[in-house]
Amino acid sequence: MASLYISLSKPQLLKYYFHRISKPLHRFYSSAADKPPYEETPNPKTYIATSGSQAGAIENGKLRIPGEHNPNLDKVRDAICIMMEDDEWSTRLQSSWVKGSGFKHDRETHYKMIEILCIDRRLEDAKRILLGMSKKGIDYDEDLFVLLINGYSKVNRKWDIVKNCVKIFSKMEELGVPRTIKSYNSMLEVIISEKKYTMAEKFFDKMLSEGVVPSKHTYTLMISGFCRSSRMETANRFFEDMKSQNHLPDIAVYNTMINGYIQAKKMEEVEKLLMEMKEREMEPTLVTYNSVINGYAKVRKMEDSEKLLEEMKARNVEPNLITYNTMINGYTVVGKMEDIQKLVVEMTGRNIEPDLVTYVTMIKGYVTVNRIDDGLNLVKEMKRKNFGKNVDVYSCLSRLKDDCEAEKMSETQRNVLQEVEDHVQNLELFALRDDARELSQLANQIANHRLMRY
Numbered sequence: 001m002a003s004l005y006i007s008l009s010k011p012q013l014l015k016y017y018f019h020r021i022s023k024p025l026h027r028f029y030s031s032a033a034d035k036p037p038y039e040e041t042p043n044p045k046t047y048i049a050t051s052g053s054q055a056g057a058i059e060n061g062k063l064r065i066p067g068e069h070n071p072n073l074d075k076v077r078d079a080i081c082i083m084m085e086d087d088e089w090s091t092r093l094q095s096s097w098v099k100g101s102g103f104k105h106d107r108e109t110h111y112k113m114i115e116i117l118c119i120d121r122r123l124e125d126a127k128r129i130l131l132g133m134s135k136k137g138i139d140y141d142e143d144l145f146v147l148l149i150n151g152y153s154k155v156n157r158k159w160d161i162v163k164n165c166v167k168i169f170s171k172m173e174e175l176g177v178p179r180t181i182k183s184y185n186s187m188l189e190v191i192i193s194e195k196k197y198t199m200a201e202k203f204f205d206k207m208l209s210e211g212v213v214p215s216k217h218t219y220t221l222m223i224s225g226f227c228r229s230s231r232m233e234t235a236n237r238f239f240e241d242m243k244s245q246n247h248l249p250d251i252a253v254y255n256t257m258i259n260g261y262i263q264a265k266k267m268e269e270v271e272k273l274l275m276e277m278k279e280r281e282m283e284p285t286l287v288t289y290n291s292v293i294n295g296y297a298k299v300r301k302m303e304d305s306e307k308l309l310e311e312m313k314a315r316n317v318e319p320n321l322i323t324y325n326t327m328i329n330g331y332t333v334v335g336k337m338e339d340i341q342k343l344v345v346e347m348t349g350r351n352i353e354p355d356l357v358t359y360v361t362m363i364k365g366y367v368t369v370n371r372i373d374d375g376l377n378l379v380k381e382m383k384r385k386n387f388g389k390n391v392d393v394y395s396c397l398s399r400l401k402d403d404c405e406a407e408k409m410s411e412t413q414r415n416v417l418q419e420v421e422d423h424v425q426n427l428e429l430f431a432l433r434d435d436a437r438e439l440s441q442l443a444n445q446i447a448n449h450r451l452m453r454y
Contacts, residue, residue, distance in 0.1 A: 107138050114144060118151030126151060127168070140177045145169070146186050153190045162199070165190045181207075181215050188218065192225035200225055201234070216247040223253060227260030232269075235260055248280075255287050262295035267304075270295055283315065290322050297330025302339075305330055319350070325357050329399060332365035337374075340365060356387045356424070360396045363420055364404070367413050375416050383423060393428040397421065 110133055117126035130144055145168055152164045169187050172179050184207045191200045204222060207214065219242035226235035239257055242249060249257075254277055261269040270292055277284060284292075289312040296305040305327060312319065324347040331339045340362060344354065354362075359382040366375035400421055406414055 107133075107141070107144075110138060111144060111147065114147055114151075118147060118154075121151075121155060123148070123151050123155065123164075131171070134175070140172075140175055142172070142177055142180060142183050145172050145177060146183050149183070149186045149190065153186075153193070162191055162194050162196060179210070179212070181212055181218065184212055185215065185218055185221065188221050192221055195225075195229065197225055197229050197231065214245065216242070219245075219247055220253055220256075224256050227256050227263075230260070230263055232260050232264050232266070251277075251282060251285055251288070254282070255285070255291060258288060258295075259291050262291055262298065265295075265299055267295055267299055267301070284312075284317070286312070286317055286320060286323070289317060290320075290326060293323065293330075294326045297326055297333065300330070300334055302327075302330050302334055302336065319347075319352075321347070321352050321355060321358075324352060325355075325361065328358060328365075329361050332361055332368070335365070335369050337365055337369060337371065356382070356385075356391045356427070357395050357399065359385070360420055360424065361399045364400055364417065367409075367416050368404070370410075370413065372412055372416060379416065379419060379423075382420075387427070391424075391427050393424055396424045400424075 110129060113129050114126045117123070117129065126148055130140075130148055133140060133144075149165050149168050152161055152168070155161060165187060169179070169183065172183065184203065187203060188200055191203060200222065204214070204218075207218075219238055222238040223235050223242070226232070226238065235257065239249065239253070242253075254273055258270050258273050261267070261273070274284065274288075274292065277288075289308060293305045293308050296302065296308065309319065309323070309327065312323075324343055327343055328340050331337070331343070344358075344362075347354070359378055363375045363378045363382070366372070366378065400417060404417070406417070409417075
């Protein structure tokens with residue numbers, strides 16, 4: 001049983017495990033005497049007949065409690081969950097209650113069934129339930145389809161997520177279900193997350209042609225996607241359109257635009273955005289300052305980075321480790337090792353300890369300017385440090401490779417950098433081994449937990 005979960009990522013395993021054990025119906029006790037009476041689980045085949053009216057029990061997949069809490073409504077939900085735990089849930093859930101107790105499913109219980117199936121990644125079953133509603137005389141609505149689209153967007157399987165979501169979205173039109181900004185935003189989230197930016201533009205245009213008005217969230221999605229794809233002209237078009245529609249961008253949107261222009265190394269555009277923020281009396285955040293400092297470092301304008309560092313401190317925005325590592329990397333690129341030493345003194349004075357990225361960056365700087373002994377002393381110090389498991393291996397290796405003209409270095413310089421790279425990769429291997437050990441233990445816990453049910 002445990003082997004079924006080994007291929008899952010650690011976050012997925014944790015989410016799955018705690019989702020399973022947090023439900024009342026998944027709690028297990030060593031004996032009947034240990035089980036609290038108020039958590040008694042009803043017999044799903046017999047309970048519904050005596051539970052009273054189902055009307056008003058569930059709304060949009062959640063319990064609706066008009067007045068005092070009614071524990072019977074919880075039991076309706078739990079009964080649905082219990083039946084879905086069975087591989088034969090479909091027949092039992094949709095027929096046994098009706099035949100045995102006269103209970104009839106309505107829109108709300110269908111929503112709950114689809115929701116639980118989506119959480120459990122049983123999407124084809126959820127789709128079958130949804131598309132079978134019309135045969136029972138239950139009207140469709142947009143929320144049901146959005147629920148299924150969101151379910152497909154979260155799967156971790158080797159199928160075409162976008163293709164499946166588009167089919168569901170198109171089915172709404174076929175069935176005459178009105179599509180509003182809610183379903184369009186859900187589709188755009190899927191399309192943009194899958195990096196299909198041209199398709200996102202087409203969907204946006206289709207939305208406009210149907211008279212659906214974009215929301216602030218719609219514009220935020222489009223801007224974020226096109227900034228990530230470095231299509232800043234298109235991102236800026238949505239940014240300006242957003243403002244023209246009286247959706248004032250918030251700090252997150254400005255930061256996204258700023259970071260996009262930084263990746264494109266267009267610092268003049270970044271400066272315009274900063275000025276616009278200040279004119280709107282919108283204070284730059286730590287994220288803003290770190291991004292812009294990094295931008296100036298990329299184009300080797302360390303004087304501007306220094307001014308920005310002083311500005312942020314004057315505005316009581318405290319620099320963090322990322323701020324100092326960014327500045328250190330900038331000084332490394334321009335070969336100003338004395339300025340790096342001053343920064344290290346300042347950051348330690350603020351109780352900010354150098355991490356692995358700091359050491360790797362500084363070592364590379366010393367090696368690049370041919371101060372081999374200083375570099376080797378830092379290598380020894382770095383190896384004595386315990387950075388824990390949360391080491392940013394990607395950033396470390398990137399720092400070693402970026403702006404590094406290895407062919408122009410001596411063999412000694414290359415050997416020092418290779419030693420650093422080997423050390424970083426070994427730390428990654430140790431972390432992976434620890435993670436594998438934890439995953440194995442967690443998988444065994446899940447397997448044992450499931451076996452307790454039988």
